[in-house]
Amino acid sequence: MQVGKPAPSFSLPSTDGATVTLGDLRGKIVVLYFYPRDNTPGCTIEAQEFQAALPALRKAGAVVYGVSRDSLASHDKFRAKYGLGFPLLTDADAKVMTAYDAWGDKVFYGKHIVGVIRSTVIIDAAGRVARHYPKVTVKGHAAAVLEDVRAVAEGRALSEPAPARPSIKAPAKPKAAAPKARTTAPKAKAAAAARAGVKKRAAR
Secondary structure, eight states: OOTTSBOOOOEEEBTTSSEEEGGGGTTSEEEEEEOSOTTOHHHHHHHHHHHHHHHHHHHTTEEEEEEESSOHHHHHHHHHHHTOOSOEEEOTTOHHHHHTTOEEEEEETTEEEEEEOOEEEEEOTTSBEEEEESSOOSTTHHHHHHHHHHHHHTTOOOOOOOOOOOOOOOOOOOOOOOOOOOOOHHHHHHHHHHHHHHHHHHHO
């Protein structure tokens, strides 16, 4: 996904009972977030955070759509269970995900698999990519999206995304100091001197 370029067009079935087409959304800021599966822990948290930010996002002129490969029936249950006020779209064959770099190789529990890459795209009112979040960390993501949407709505330049915070590692235990080797040189010198004295006395 290249910022400033036209976003890939799409038409996907929606839980609102219609087909959502990107061309029909011209003039609105579109938040399109891709997630792996309904009712999984991370996807639930992400949806709830977008729901909490929804009034502010709408005030800024944005519409929000969640996209996964789940069926509309699954989406309907997911929305009802968590009171989601934004539509969910079904991309059963992952064609739209592929176009938006949200489908491909990823690591899952240490294994390399091909699947949905949790990511988000903000599309501006002219249909251009304003921001691409290629690998989303769920907590706090919706708040970051809201700030960027406000910047897009106000025509402000977007700041650089905050770098991922490195994992905190436990401090390494200090290594025990190696015991100092006993110095035998003075004793050896004394013994050698004593032997030399004996030899001198014997030679007299």
